[in-house]
Amino acid sequence: MPDLTPDPAADARLRETARSSLAREAAAVDTEADLAALRERLAGVTSPVPAISGRPATTRLLAAAAAAVLIIAGITAIAWTRRGDDGQSVAPPAPSAATTVPSAAATPATTTAATTTTATTYASATTPETAPPPSDTASAESSTVAAAPDPDCTAEPLAPPALVDGSVPGEPAIGQSTEWAGRVATWGPAGSPIAVSQLLDAEHDASWVENGAPTGVHERQVFRTAANLAGDPATQPAHIVTFDVAAGCVRSYLVGPGYTYREADLLAQWWADALQLGTPWPTGGDDALGERGYFTSAMDRATYTTTTVREFAADGRLVRVVPDAELAAFRRPPRLPDGRTLSWDDRYGRCFGAPLVVNETGDPLHPDFASVSSVVLTDSGTVFATRDVCPTGHWGDEGSRSELLRFTPGVDSEPVILDARPPEPDTVWFDDGTVVYAGDHRPVVAASPDGRHLGLVEYYTTENTRWEIRRAESASEPIALASACDVPGDIVAEPVFVSNEVAAVARMCVDPTTAESPEGTRGSGTVRVEVVSLADNTLVWSNTTDWFTPNAYSSTTELVARSVDGRVTAIIYGPSDVEAPTRAVAIDADTAVEITRLGHDSYAFELADFIDPWQLSPG
Amino acid sequence: VVVVGTSFDECFREHYASIVAYGTSLTGDRDTARDLAQEAFTRLHANWTKIARYDAPGAWLRRVMANLAIDRHRSRASERRAVDRLRSRATPTAAAPRDTDAWIRLVGELPPRQRAIVTLHYGEDMAVADIAELLDINVNTVKSALSKARETLRNN
Numbered sequence: 001m002p003d004l005t006p007d008p009a010a011d012a013r014l015r016e017t018a019r020s021s022l023a024r025e026a027a028a029v030d031t032e033a034d035l036a037a038l039r040e041r042l043a044g045v046t047s048p049v050p051a052i053s054g055r056p057a058t059t060r061l062l063a064a065a066a067a068a069v070l071i072i073a074g075i076t077a078i079a080w081t082r083r084g085d086d087g088q089s090v091a092p093p094a095p096s097a098a099t100t101v102p103s104a105a106a107t108p109a110t111t112t113a114a115t116t117t118t119a120t121t122y123a124s125a126t127t128p129e130t131a132p133p134p135s136d137t138a139s140a141e142s143s144t145v146a147a148a149p150d151p152d153c154t155a156e157p158l159a160p161p162a163l164v165d166g167s168v169p170g171e172p173a174i175g176q177s178t179e180w181a182g183r184v185a186t187w188g189p190a191g192s193p194i195a196v197s198q199l200l201d202a203e204h205d206a207s208w209v210e211n212g213a214p215t216g217v218h219e220r221q222v223f224r225t226a227a228n229l230a231g232d233p234a235t236q237p238a239h240i241v242t243f244d245v246a247a248g249c250v251r252s253y254l255v256g257p258g259y260t261y262r263e264a265d266l267l268a269q270w271w272a273d274a275l276q277l278g279t280p281w282p283t284g285g286d287d288a289l290g291e292r293g294y295f296t297s298a299m300d301r302a303t304y305t306t307t308t309v310r311e312f313a314a315d316g317r318l319v320r321v322v323p324d325a326e327l328a329a330f331r332r333p334p335r336l337p338d339g340r341t342l343s344w345d346d347r348y349g350r351c352f353g354a355p356l357v358v359n360e361t362g363d364p365l366h367p368d369f370a371s372v373s374s375v376v377l378t379d380s381g382t383v384f385a386t387r388d389v390c391p392t393g394h395w396g397d398e399g400s401r402s403e404l405l406r407f408t409p410g411v412d413s414e415p416v417i418l419d420a421r422p423p424e425p426d427t428v429w430f431d432d433g434t435v436v437y438a439g440d441h442r443p444v445v446a447a448s449p450d451g452r453h454l455g456l457v458e459y460y461t462t463e464n465t466r467w468e469i470r471r472a473e474s475a476s477e478p479i480a481l482a483s484a485c486d487v488p489g490d491i492v493a494e495p496v497f498v499s500n501e502v503a504a505v506a507r508m509c510v511d512p513t514t515a516e517s518p519e520g521t522r523g524s525g526t527v528r529v530e531v532v533s534l535a536d537n538t539l540v541w542s543n544t545t546d547w548f549t550p551n552a553y554s555s556t557t558e559l560v561a562r563s564v565d566g567r568v569t570a571i572i573y574g575p576s577d578v579e580a581p582t583r584a585v586a587i588d589a590d591t592a593v594e595i596t597r598l599g600h601d602s603y604a605f606e607l608a609d610f611i612d613p614w615q616l617s618p619g
Numbered sequence: 620v621v622v623v624g625t626s627f628d629e630c631f632r633e634h635y636a637s638i639v640a641y642g643t644s645l646t647g648d649r650d651t652a653r654d655l656a657q658e659a660f661t662r663l664h665a666n667w668t669k670i671a672r673y674d675a676p677g678a679w680l681r682r683v684m685a686n687l688a689i690d691r692h693r694s695r696a697s698e699r700r701a702v703d704r705l706r707s708r709a710t711p712t713a714a715a716p717r718d719t720d721a722w723i724r725l726v727g728e729l730p731p732r733q734r735a736i737v738t739l740h741y742g743e744d745m746a747v748a749d750i751a752e753l754l755d756i757n758v759n760t761v762k763s764a765l766s767k768a769r770e771t772l773r774n775n
Contacts, residue, residue: 010773011741014725018644018742021722025640025649034639035631038657042664511763525763546730 153249157185157198161274164194164255164267165310165597167318172198193259193298193599199252238264240271263581263598288586288593289314289569295322296600297610306602306610316595322607330611333359336409337381344375344614350395350436351388366407368415374443375614382408382451384444395436396423404444404475406451418475427460448497453534455495465556466490469503469534481532484542485509492527492550493559493572501535504561504570508550527557529587531568540568541589548585552577562605571595571603627667631660634677638684644738645688647727659683678753685735685754725772736764737772
């Protein structure tokens with residue numbers, strides 16, 4: 001627990017130290033010299049920068065340019081001009097022109113097979129001896145050395161750093177645009193949401209940056225935003241403009257439609273990073289994921305159904321798009337060891353359960369399971385379920401209670417009641433005399449393979465959810481799991497039992513100040529992935545990132561985890577708020593790396609994890 | 620018609636040195652701070668007709684600097700990861716403190732957002748509410764960050 005005791009003497013020392021440091025640093029600044037430098041920079045940057053070279057290779061990558069690149073992302077009406085259009089053509093070059101020559105190391109060495117070329121080029125461009133200087137200073141310097149404009153700079157396609165899902169662009173398909181009098185180069189499957197198209201023969205109007213409506217500007221790693229969103233998801237394509245300052249060429253790319261403003265902005269930021277680093281980004285989580293990869297699924301945002309599942313290698317390389325037939329193989333009902341299959345229809349509302357049915361007979365698995373409110377089936381064939389017992393049919397009346405049951409067909413003659421809870425009147429959100437919604441419900445959502453530990457969920461307000469782990473043999477109270485947090489808060493994702501004795505949880509580490517705030521009684525803070533040994537309730541490891549945040553609305557996130565040879569790795573993912581793209585982090589005891597794939601909503605280590613078996617139709 | 624009470628150059632002369640000092644505290648490196656300050660003033664220039672009317676363009680600049688520093692920190696983290704993946708023996712990509720300034724050493728232990736908050740609080744004597752407004756974050760977030768930062772600083 002942090003020591004929050006006020007310490008005026010320590011604060012005074014800190015204040016004095018800080019002031020002295022800032023005063024010393026300020027005194028060391030040569031303001032006039034830097035003002036002159038800024039004036040020079042402004043002369044180079046704010047003037048439209050011309051093109052200088054043709055650079056004909058069709059497979060040459062944007063990352064090749066050892067130049068600063070300005071990227072503007074927008075989802076808006078797109079303004080560009082056909083080359084030669086006097087009305088909106090790029091302005092003449094800056095007068096202080098001296099030719100910039102991209103470094104040899106940054107120039108692609110080959111134009112053969114796209115995948116190999118990309119890897120080779122990127123690796124070369126990032127080699128320390130040859131990489132472009134990372135400092136932003138390069139941007140300013142490059143912007144002042146542009147030479148004569150090259151009217152052909154957009155005549156040849158230039159592949160983006162990566163497609164939207166991070167995969168290698170490959171060779172483009174060149175076609176005539178149906179919407180404007182120019183050609184279009186397209187990488188990726190035409191019509192696919194991951195595809196990227198470049199408008200060829202177009203000179204982007206540089207004034208669009210200043211006067212148009214870009215959603216964001218990334219100058220290398222920094223950006224400013226001016227949102228202009230046409231629909232959410234956008235009805236117009238995301239428009240990403242790359243501004244190769246050294247080469248003096250502005251290129252326009254289209255992605256989508258269907259991406260939100262913040263997704264487009266994130267993509268533009270990735271491209272800026274990729275162009276600087278000379279590598280697609282984010283490229284993967286090999287450090288955290290070991291050798292095995294992961295799957296992602298994209299969702300139809302209108303129907304909330306899974307559309308495409310992709311498999312990625314641990315290094316972020318797209319392995320394949322999983323055929324529907326392969327995924328369909330997992331769409332089968334839960335099966336008992338004796339071969340019988342089960343179905344159950346999830347319902348919500350106290351005293352309104354659904355029968356856990358044996359499909360082959362159409363009867364409940366047991367009379368006690370004629371109306372259950374949650375159910376989990378372990379690999380060994382033990383069923384855990386919750387049900388409300390309601391003598392009058394109304395939750396809260398005399399005799400009503402919630403039960404947690406365990407039943408192993410073929411072993412137990414009757415279900416065992418592991419826990420029974422009376423109604424908690426204070427938790428009722430809605431009660432019209434018949435239907436009751438209340439926060440004292442504890443559905444069972446997960447179980448360890450041996451059934452000794454259970455994961456339960458608590459919907460403790462209409463918006464807030466937290467999870468807990470209980471021992472089956474002492475199920476009346478949750479386990480106070482070991483944690484590295486100073487102030488352990490809620491478990492904010494469904495726990496994952498990676499083995500009989502080890503569970504992974506996403507734990508909110510509560511900042512004590514927020515815990516005490518009136519608007520956040522449960523507190524806010526950072527989320528840590530914590531792996532706990534259930535045998536002795538000790539922490540195996542705990543790790544986090546400095547940027548991943550739970551959903552701002554629900555304070556929850558999603559977690560998947562696995563254990564390979566005793567090494568537990570996890571992926572934590574989710575949108576930080578209702579409008580944000582889903583971002584994902586691969587995480588283990590020592591490493592946490594972003595593996596986000598834009599447009600993808602779910603992440604899993606196994607295909608089966610995308611399937612909710614209880615949502616399937618019987619049979 | 621834009622009514623501008625002070626020229627851009629005057630504004631630069633008034634604020635630039637303190638912005639660089641602030642940036643040095645945020646990044647731990649004077650040269651990086653100068654780069655970021657140049658960027659911040661470039662943006663100020665681009666938006667001068669609007670920001671010149673602000674009561675406190677210095678606050679706007681500090682907000683921009685904080686965002687630039689945080690973005691830079693994130694990108695450098697990804698840069699380090701990329702280099703690691705390539706098994707490179709690259710030179711360090713993160714700027715190391717160039718001197719032994721006690722404050723720079725102290726705040727170097729903090730995440731970027733906390734650096735900005737403690738620098739504004741201790742170095743520029745700003746109140747919690749003012750910091751929250753300047754950085755566009757919740758007051759409790761500022762309190763929380765100050766609490767964490769104090770703990771870290773005390774331990775060091």
